[in-house]
Amino acid sequence: MPAKVVVLGGGVGGTLAANLLAKELGRDGAVTVVDPTGMHHYQPGYLYLALGQTNGRWLVRDERTLLRRGVDLVVEKPTKLDPEAGVVQLERGGTIDFDYAVLATGARLVPDQVPGLLEGSYEFYSLEGAQRLREALRRFKGGRIRVGIAGIPYKCPPAPVEFVFMVEEYLRHRGIRDKSEITLLSPLNRAFTIESASKVIQPIMEQRGIELTTFFNVEEVDPSAGTVSSLEGEKTEYDLLVLVPPHRGQQLVIDSGLGDTSGWLPTDKHTLQVDGHDRIFAIGDATNLPISKSGSTAHFEAP
Structure with a gap:
């Protein structure tokens, strides 16, 4: 048999x-x-x-x-x-x-694990999420874009870094880069998990005017106030928030x-x-x- x-x-x-x-x-x-x-x-x-x-x-x-x-x-x-x-x-x-x-x-996405995340942020880790984010970016006229990670582990670790560079280019092509602020919120002490890669990535981020906030582990999103808070006690305002949702098996x-x-x-x-x-x-x-x-x-x- x-x-x-x-x-x-x-x-x-x-x-x-x-x-x-x-x-x-x-x-x-x-x-x-x-x-x-x-x-x-x-x-x-x-x-x-x-x-x-x-x-x-x-x-x-x-x-x-x-x-x-x-x-x-x-x-x-x-x-x-x-x-x-x-x-x-x-x-x-x-x-x-x-x-x-x-x-x-x-893996499955569990955005409900972070209060306010589902209502207050966008993501590109699902087909529907990517489509929603595309429409949000088309409507975006300038302001504060925050990109972060709402839980570890998550699929494709380089993706948030790739996104900040790609959205920076996207805004330049639309002629609104000078009206926009881009910040990567990293839960680590650097931009990326691999230290040697971060040593290459971070100077390029600086050249492109992309800000980096380290040790920012997302705790809560407040959609009405337009803020995202970290477990470390920090809070930052946003106009467009893009977060990698927590993952589970x-x-x-x-x-x-x-x-x-x-x-x-x-x-x-x-x-x-x-x-x-x-x-x-x-x-x-x-x-x-x-x-x-x-x-x-x-x-x-x-x-």
């Missing part, structure tokens, strides 16, 4: 894992991808969408067009995984049996008893096995590994 492999999630990690497993196993395996929407989003493109450099329709493809022939796709939300029984429960009541499972469930992980309280999967860094489960593996953003949550990381993990 062919080994039954179920891959939960059709993002970068899940798609790569499914295709590589199908190629490697051939007729000795039956690979099934389970994804709630059946659509694959090119998430790095959200940044360009927010700044009006691309159209959203080019960032989404049918997952079936990306999977190898022979890989099955089930378009339904998985709600729970029973590692002992080898069963995945689906939202509409069905089940899928497996011999091995790959959890590529990614999927509820499926918590409900299945596989992850920590934030929903991240305890994962062996050498084998990618989920701790305590020989038949279950994790890939991409879903793991608790202290490495970048990004598509490039998933590319390196998949083989």
